[in-house]
Amino acid sequence: MDIEAIERELTQFLEKNILSENVKINAGQELKAAGLDSFSIVEILLFIERKFGFVIPDEQLLPENFKTIHAIALLVHTYLTN
């Protein structure tokens, strides 16, 4: 799965489950600015567990890795390809 496909999956999940109706988000947008809080970050982690079948290790739970959809997609892609 390439990075764009992961970004699409994450965007779809956020727009359907986390974000308010009519709120659109793009891969480069800061998640905090879009209204996401700490609970939402955990929801994203749990979605990654379910969808991609792996747990992001503790040492990778860094603010910079969860700043945007693109940053998360890069992280997921690294684990999927290794």
Added chain:
Amino acid sequence: MKDKSFLFPKKVYLSGADWFLHVLDNASDKKRFDFNIIRIVLDVEDENYATTIINRLEQHDLVNWMLNIQLKKPFFFSKPYWKYKNSTNVLTVNYHELGQNSLYDLKLFQQAMRVNKTPLFACDCVKENGVVSKIVLSIHHVLMDGRGTSFFLEELHANDFSLKDPFDILQYFPKEKTTKIRWYEHVKNMYFIKYFMYQHQSQNNANFNNISSNSFKIRVVNFNQGESLQINNNGQLKGAKFGLNQFLLAVSIKEITELFREKNIQGDCWLPIPYDGRKRGGNGPIISNAISFLFYRIKQAEQKSIEVIVKEIQFQMMDQLRQDLPKKYSLFLEMMRYIPEKLFSFLILRASAGNLASFLYSASIEQTRDVANKFELQAKNMHIIPPFSFPPGLTISFLTFNGQLSLNLVYDEALFNESELLAIIARLKIKLLAI
């Protein structure tokens, strides 16, 4: 001013959490239950700001609605709801002179609000040397939660306040869910919650429940921008992976558990933490507690250091979100709206056996979110004083405004004397700021 009250929905149903708060208030100590009030203190920059805010409040449709509603309690399988009467009550702004008093010793902070007896919204102005220096808004917690309060304040401070479409007022109110849930799903869910609470709540919980004077005090501690940045950095250093909130909560738990030890109170720390059930990025609804809860238990062995507490909170948060607990608890509370009040009250008290919480921590306004970010008309500063409600008689909350963090404490006077309180604040500061 055009009367738009004909646009108000005829019935605004209380959410499960609204009804739960109301029942809990009524079930708790009778002398205390009128103080479940969120108070917002706005620091006035200039006279123009004060005049604008007061004018806006006087014209505000939602304020009109809040001043003129009546609670209709459930009657045999119906749900509780707010009924709008007529616009007979109008906003009266009360003025107080600060004089030699400290702000939070003013009588207005001890003013009670009672559902169906007094209006559930109030506005007070505090004057210093004849000039308004603070505006204090009081809103009963059964009407609104922390996030709703924040939406209300954002709208009050918006540039386009007077240009709103009249139909926008419908966005203030919650929409009742239309998806039908079958009775056996409710029963299954109820058993899940019952089992969860049995496993987690009915244990050895430390609390201050036996210490009570029925009068309370408020203390606000401000941190400057440099200190607030330092606290934010410390949060990351202490392992708060998902945001500052887990660090602030861990510091509060550490301090309170040390207090328990000082006062020879044994047990684990047991905390229900509000979880905002709204979708993110929107601006409503303002009315109703759209919250559910997560429940954290920090055992005595885990109270050793802030790092361990942060780790434990994060583990329990992930575990409970994995089980979809907030959604299930919310569904459970929604169902309980159909139960007669007295029975519901009996069930809550029996299940908790007086152990509702070790203390209360208000997290409904996400601490990493700066409330001032969306303000166009700027207040000099703002504080949100959390409600003083049912036992345990101690509430801690944090708020970030203009990049500055503030710590807000509301506590029963019998819990600490002045010197003990100063020591608590000093220790909290050290824990927050020390590297």
